Amino acid sequence: MNVTEYIQEDYMEWQRGDVIAISAGTGKGKSHFIKNTLYEYAKSKEKRILFFLHRTNTIEQFEAEIAAEGKDDVIELITYQGFEKTIILQNQIDLWMYEFIICDEYHYFGNDSLFNKYTDLSLNEIIEGADERVVVLMSATNAFIKEYLHKRKSITPKEYVLPANYDYVKTLEFFDDDQLIIDGLKKRVENGEKALIFIESANDCYELYKQFEDHSMFICGKSHSKYKYVDEEKREKLLTNQKFDDLFLFTTQTLDAGLNIIDDDLHFIIVDISDPDVLVQCVGRKRIRDAETDYVHLVVKNRSNGRLGHDKGNLTTRMKHAKFLEEHSQEEYDRVFYREPDPYQLVYYEPLPNHLYKIGVNELLFDSYKYKYKRLEVIQEMAGGYRQFIVELFGKEGSVSMDAYLDSNTRTALEEAHSQGLLFYSKKEKQIFAEQLGLKSNGRLVTGVRKINELLTTKEASFRIFPHEAKKDGKRYKTTWRIIQMPK
Numbered sequence: 272m273n274v275t276e277y278i279q280e281d282y283m284e285w286q287r288g289d290v291i292a293i294s295a296g297t298g299k300g301k302s303h304f305i306k307n308t309l310y311e312y313a314k315s316k317e318k319r320i321l322f323f324l325h326r327t328n329t330i331e332q333f334e335a336e337i338a339a340e341g342k343d344d345v346i347e348l349i350t351y352q353g354f355e356k357t358i359i360l361q362n363q364i365d366l367w368m369y370e371f372i373i374c375d376e377y378h379y380f381g382n383d384s385l386f387n388k389y390t391d392l393s394l395n396e397i398i399e400g401a402d403e404r405v406v407v408l409m410s411a412t413n414a415f416i417k418e419y420l421h422k423r424k425s426i427t428p429k430e431y432v433l434p435a436n437y438d439y440v441k442t443l444e445f446f447d448d449d450q451l452i453i454d455g456l457k458k459r460v461e462n463g464e465k466a467l468i469f470i471e472s473a474n475d476c477y478e479l480y481k482q483f484e485d486h487s488m489f490i491c492g493k494s495h496s497k498y499k500y501v502d503e504e505k506r507e508k509l510l511t512n513q514k515f516d517d518l519f520l521f522t523t524q525t526l527d528a529g530l531n532i533i534d535d536d537l538h539f540i541i542v543d544i545s546d547p548d549v550l551v552q553c554v555g556r557k558r559i560r561d562a563e564t565d566y567v568h569l570v571v572k573n574r575s576n577g578r579l580g581h582d583k584g585n586l587t588t589r590m591k592h593a594k595f596l597e598e599h600s601q602e603e604y605d606r607v608f609y610r611e612p613d614p615y616q617l618v619y620y621e622p623l624p625n626h627l628y629k630i631g632v633n634e635l636l637f638d639s640y641k642y643k644y645k646r647l648e649v650i651q652e653m654a655g656g657y658r659q660f661i662v663e664l665f666g667k668e669g670s671v672s673m674d675a676y677l678d679s680n681t682r683t684a685l686e687e688a689h690s691q692g693l694l695f696y697s698k699k700e701k702q703i704f705a706e707q708l709g710l711k712s713n714g715r716l717v718t719g720v721r722k723i724n725e726l727l728t729t730k731e732a733s734f735r736i737f738p739h740e741a742k743k744d745g746k747r748y749k750t751t752w753r754i755i756q757m758p759k
Contacts, residue, residue, distance in 0.1 A: 273300035275308050278431055282309055287370075288402040292417060292428035293409045296435040297555030298531075301409040302333075305373050306342060309407075313345050318370035320346045323354065323393075325379040327493075329530070332510060351379055355389040358396060366396070367403055377408040378548060381415045384636040388616050391635035398424055411435065411555060412548035415642045423634055435551075437665045439559045441538075441566040445573040445658050447679055452541060453482065455570070459539060460486055460518060466539035467532065468521045469553045473497045475543075480521035487519040490526055524549050531558045535565060543572035545582065546643075547664055569665070574657035575678070579647050580714075586644045593617035593637045601630055654729050676730045681708050685734040688754040695752035696743050704752065720752065733757050 274295055285291060293301055305322065313320050324330050330348050337343050349364070357363040366372060374397065384390040397406060398420070408416070408428060420426040446452060452468075459466050460483065470476035473491040477500060480489040488505045491497050509515050513533045520532075524544055537557055544550045550571070559565045574582075592613035596604045604618075613619070617637050620628040653659045655676025662668055662675075674682050684707040687693075695701045705718040710726045717723055720736050727735055733756050741751035 272433065274304040274431070274433065275300055277433055278304065278308075281431075282312060285405045287404055289405050290398070290401055290420075290426055290428040291405065291407045292413065292430045293407065294411070294413055294430060295409075295433035296411045297552070298558050299433050302375065305375075305407070305409075306337065306340075306346065309371065309373075310342055310345055313371060316370070318345075319368060320371045320373060321364075321366065321369040322346055322348050322373045322375065323351055323397075324348060324375050325351045325383065326525075326530075329375075332530070351383075351390065351393045352387070354396070355387075355393045358392045359389065363396065366400055370404060372397055372404050372406045374406065374408045376410055376552075377416055378410045378412045378552070380635060381419070381639045381642075382546070382549060384633070384639050388619075388633060388636070391633055394635060398426065401426070412551050415548075415639060418642065419635060419638050423638065437667070439562060439566050440554075440569050440665055440667065442568045443662065443665055443667045444568070444570045445661075445675075446570060447573050447575075449479075452479070452543075452570070455541075456483055456519065463518065464539060465515075465534065465537045466519050466541060467537060467557060468519060468541045468543075469526070469550075470521065470523060470543045471545060473523050476521050476523050480519075483519055483521075486517055487521055488515055488517045490520070490522040492523060492525040495523075524553060526553075526556060530556060532556050533558050533560065535560070538566060539568050539570070541570045545574055547646075547661065550661070551664070571661055576651050576656050577711075577714075579651050579657060583644055583647050586640050586647075589615045590617065590637065590640050590644075593632050596630070596632060597637075604630070654731050674732050674734070677732055678709060681710060682732075684708050685732070685754055689734060689756055693754070694741060694743075696741070696746075696748045701752055720750070 274293060277295075278293075293304075295301055305320070309320065322333070324333060327350065330350055333348055334343075337346055337348070347369075354364065380390045380394045394416075410416075417428065420428065456466065456468075468476075468479070470479060473495045474497065476491060477489060477497045480487055488502060488509070489497075490501055490506060490509075505515070505517075509520075510530065513531050515532070515534075534557070540554055540557060542550050542553050544553055554567070554569060557567060559567075592604075592608060592615070595607065596618055599607075617633050617640075619631055619633065621631045623629055650657055650660045655662070658676055674685075677685070684704070688704070695704050701720075702718060705716065705723065708717075708723065710717045710723055712722060712726065717726060720738050724735050735755055735757060737753045737755045738750040739753060740747065740749050741753075742748070743751075
């Protein structure tokens with residue numbers, strides 16, 4: 272079922288003041304519904320549609336389609352960033368001219384707030400005048416913004432939810448060591464198999480691309496220094512044909528929305544992106560035309576609990592100024608942070624008339640950090656951490672075997688000790704083996720048999736340590752360790 276079929280004729284009942292949220296995965300026809308069904312309805316009522324998009328390449332694509340179909344008489348396109356610029360210059364567009372405001376990929380407000388400090392301006396401008404228009408929010412990943420609208424704006428959108436279906440993800444694998452990706456790509460070269468590779472860091476993405484330059488193309492954001500290595504001819508061809516000719520496309524998340532890749536020969540997607548919402552958007556760039564025959568092998572970079580803890584620490588640092596202001600008066604804030612501006616710009620000074628200023632907090636970005644922090648806590652508490660979270664996100668629980676949530680070194684140590692029938696008698700032997708396992712609790716290495724077994728149980732491992740009495744060289748050991756495997 273697509274969006275048009277799901278909404279049916281409900282759109283005819285939408286009234287000014289309604290905020291509509293269409294939650295559907297990529298390829299479910301969100302934009303098709305706007306460009307066709309809602310277009311025809313708006314035109315019949317002599318109403319106009321303002322369609323917000325969040326990537327320049329998306330606008331280029333849409334403008335060509337709408338102009339070719341003669342629908343630019345009703346639909347006008349604009350980027351969120353362009354709209355924000357008009358607000359800053361106090362020359363913003365009069366939204367009252369439009370009956371329908373469409374916010375495509377509206378997770379933009381939260382995701383891009385990490386590097387664009389003005390996303391709250393466009394969201395506030397659109398929402399605060401919502402009683403004068405119908406606002407339609409569309410995205411596959413929108414939990415945070417819905418939470419923000421409810422908490423900060425007392426808005427609960429009317430929802431149309433089409434659950435995501437990832438049956439086309441044939442296999443889901445994880446890697447910890449980047450060398451595994453390099454080895455895997457070399458195999459893809461030998462077999463002539465295409466792959467789409469998303470890397471969070473533009474620098475890392477470019478370095479990996481260079482190793483396969485003869486078989487690849489590279490894309491990153493225009494504002495990044497590495498953009499000078501982007502082949503513009505290939506980029507334009509990609510946008511036009513929605514397909515790349517090389518074996519590999521290395522890109523950052525700048526490709527995560529707005530571009531469809533339609534290629535029946537593309538079956539491998541590799542993602543080194545930490546944010547689960549962005550990861551989902553990346554995977555959705557490959558459009559599935561035939562659910563019966565098309566498929567994807569998805570490979571994801573794992574994040575250890577230690578790495579997640581580091582990410583939490585980074586968020587805590589970023590929230591330092593805003594958190595203090597949330598819990599203290601402005602006078603106390605001015606005293607504690609005297610001449611110390613917030614380096615992450617959550618706290619800012621808004622100019623007022625007569626050369627005065629007022630202190631403000633970017634609530635959208637602040638709440639986004641809080642949301643991400645809470646989610647990291649949830650992931651850390653799961654048996655398999657990040658790996659399990661992604662497995663459940665894509666509904667692939669049944670495809671994961673026991674021991675999948677173990678670190679590769681831990682799994683290897685257990686498998687070898689079990690297959691070789693090793694016994695650990697002395698305290699020193701047990702200590703060395705515990706170090707090989709590398710299991711930690713609250714950041715500290717676990718060496719006791721009871722705690723090790725507790726962690727193995729939590730991680731749904733098939734192995735346990737069985738302490739028993741045994742003799743060696745005539746000496747009796749009451750708690751000799753032996754590795755046993757639990758039945759599946």
